[in-house]
Amino acid sequence: MNRTINDVLYPIDATLAGAAFLFKLVSLRKNRDAASVALCIGFGFLTIVFTISTPVVWSAFDRALGVPNLAALVTQGLVIANTAALQAMMLFWLYPRTEAWRKIRFRATLLALVLLVMTALFLMTPTAGERSRDFVATHARIPTYSVYLLVYMAAYTITRLDILRMTWRYAPVAGAPWLRRGLRIFGGGAIFGLIYCAARITDIVGAVAGWDPNRWENMARLGAGIGAICTMVGLTMPSWGPHLSRVAEWFGRQRAYQQLYPLWSALHGAVPGIALDPPPRISWLGRYAVRDVKFKLTRRVVEILDGRLALREHFDAQVEQSARQTAADRGFDAAELSAVVEAAVLAGAVRAKQRDQLPLEPAQLTVNADGDRTDMSREVRRLVKVSQAFARSPVVRAAVAADSPQPAPQDA
Known part of the structure; x- marks a missing residue:
């Protein structure tokens, strides 16, 4: 089968997510607050998502477990888990600990129900053969998977909008400049996630209308891949951004010294x-x-x-x-x-x-x-x-x- 964006972009995302996970994991030795732990967990989920979503790994994963396209359920379930972790991080930043935990428990309960419904619908969906590169586009015509995809997209869209709302609220009042910049880029990642959602919903509509869903597959892949990169860059920026400022200051002083x-x-x-x-x-x-x-x-x-x-x-x-x-x-x-x-x-x-x-x-x-x-x-x-x-x-x-x-x- 011909190579797709997944073969190139997803390994890059997996590498960046893994680096971000290790970076935050090491930093937990100095700062183990709840928001940092949630962010580290989120990066861990994201690393697994893009690793398994890489076509060659997807095929190996399915063969190892003996269930065709099980990688789809695992990765999409982990996307929901990743989103929940990022929501938790934002809630820990925005609210006192007790109130944050209350809001997290409410959201986690709803997302757990979503995962149960998704699992049941996935198991009811007949397989159309292993599709490591175009699983969604191929299965969108199957009624049970269409419902599965609607449930998944509804949860994903709501959580992304929730993240976007919180970043818009918190970014303007964040004290450190690099934190403000990072949150805005993180919010941009949520917008790319909504582009991914739009493409996936179009898969369902296209299946009913008789369109070829592969026409907008690249939009879905780019939305997911670029959105993830924005998320990783934005949420690690407060850690490495100040070092860039110091480098820029050094060069600025050096230039002034010469001038x-x-x-x-x-x-x-x-x-x-x-x-x-x-x-x-x-x-x-x-x-x-x-x-x-x-x-x-x-x-x-x-x-x-x-x-x-x-x-x-x-x-x-x-x-x-x-x-x-x-x-x-x-x-x-x-x-x-x-x-x-x-x-x-x-x-x-x-x-x-x-x-x-x-x-x-x-x-x-x-x-x-x-x-x-x-x-x-x-x-x-x-x-x-x-x-x-x-x-x-x-x-x-x-x-x-x-x-x-x-x-x-x-x-x-």
């Missing part, structure tokens, strides 16, 4: 004493900070501000006015204009310091044009704009070129 280098290097050349440590002998190494990036970035910002302070007597009002006018003429917004003006004044001050020159009219440039200097992240963003303008802006080059500094007075 500040042109301004820092120029200021250090004019005022060497600002450096806490001597720069590396190989100049380009000064652009990178592999270790202690946060500290080194903070130190670079402080050294730039120290250099700025040391050069203030060389700030030239003519440079400032020229840069401000040119930037305004080009339609720069307030932040761009501020960065360009500061970069031009600093570039002029560095040149004046190297030539030992003082301006005819000193500039009264505000030390921090954008707000609270104690907000380091804000100060980094501001100085990065200044450094980029310092290195690349034609406005800065034009303003410095228009400068006409006078020699500093010499002592008699």
Whole structure:
């Protein structure tokens, strides 16, 4: 028989579910609350579902037990059990323990009745031969299996809607950002589950109408497979997501450290004493900070501000006015204009310091044009704009070129 999506997607789902199960199982050593236990159980059920649903395993499972297509009942029953576990997890998050257990018992009782009805209907259904890849589509025309499928889909749809309702309720008020993101992705998985439901209900309608149910089998398979992936990603995201944030922060600081280098290097050349440590002998190494990036970035910002302070007597009002006018003429917004003006004044001050020159009219440039200097992240963003303008802006080059500094007075 030709390979289908099941042969590719379901092994991937089984692998991911198994990894998620082991991940949560290990984490239970540190955190064994009821919600975490329910989630671990849910991942365990999901691992079994997609493992058995893989066609080659399905066939081996049926041969081992001697009952054709028993894998269908087992996997679909475990889907209901998985959904019950995920409901329990959400209920433990949303309600006090006593109330959560009361709601869980009510739902578990109903789902147990559903499983009993499904088992009875399955045993009453004559087999159409082993169908590891298209069992539902093949058996949808059999009346008892149609009823079985309606019961299964009704339970599945109601539980998925219940999960979707709870995620919509809890996600906006969840404290941790990665928990909010994870719950929204989990809710997206429930929506894909509803797509699976729609395809399966269409199997029943199509059987009555005489349609070929295999036409929408891929929609059912994708709905189940992608929905499961969303569930696994969303519910593990609060655990691994913060690590991604830390990696992103490291790269962001590293990039800012590099972007500040042109301004820092120029200021250090004019005022060497600002450096806490001597720069590396190989100049380009000064652009990178592999270790202690946060500290080194903070130190670079402080050294730039120290250099700025040391050069203030060389700030030239003519440079400032020229840069401000040119930037305004080009339609720069307030932040761009501020960065360009500061970069031009600093570039002029560095040149004046190297030539030992003082301006005819000193500039009264505000030390921090954008707000609270104690907000380091804000100060980094501001100085990065200044450094980029310092290195690349034609406005800065034009303003410095228009400068006409006078020699500093010499002592008699």
